Amino acid sequence: MTDFDPTDDVAVRAVLLARKADLTRLIASSKDSRAAVELDQSRVGRLSRMDAIQGQAMAIETDRRRALDLTRLAAALARLDAGVYGVCVRCGEEIAAKRLNFDPALALCVDCATEG
Numbered sequence: 312m313t314d315f316d317p318t319d320d321v322a323v324r325a326v327l328l329a330r331k332a333d334l335t336r337l338i339a340s341s342k343d344s345r346a347a348v349e350l351d352q353s354r355v356g357r358l359s360r361m362d363a364i365q366g367q368a369m370a371i372e373t374d375r376r377r378a379l380d381l382t383r384l385a386a387a388l389a390r391l392d393a394g395v396y397g398v399c400v401r402c403g404e405e406i407a408a409k410r411l412n413f414d415p416a417l418a419l420c421v422d423c424a425t426e427g
């Protein structure tokens with residue numbers, strides 16, 4: 312992934328929207344594969360059924376994380392619209408560009424993030 316400039320609204324919006332599109336696609340495709348597992352369940356034995364249940368639990372967890380990421384991305388887009396993107400929501404300091412390039416949806420600067 313190429314780095315973007317967090318002060319460039321157009322670049323930021325492009326990055327956030329691209330991530331959102333990726334996530335939406337991943338969520339849709341995981342729903343498809345889960346539906347396929349459910350259809351197969353009548354044919355599998357007990358052990359592989361346990362595997363399937365475990366796999367399903369992991370898939371649910373992955374979905375939950377992706378849904379959370381979507382929420383964070385939507386919040387980041389809202390901050391961009393409000394003109395406060397890249398500013399820590401807690402202390403008002405600028406968030407380092409390096410951190411935003413790692414995770415464009417970050418809402419906290421490094422100090423506030425490590426304070427927990």
Ligand SMILES: [Zn+2]
Binds near residue numbers: 399400419420422
């Ligand atoms: Zn802060």
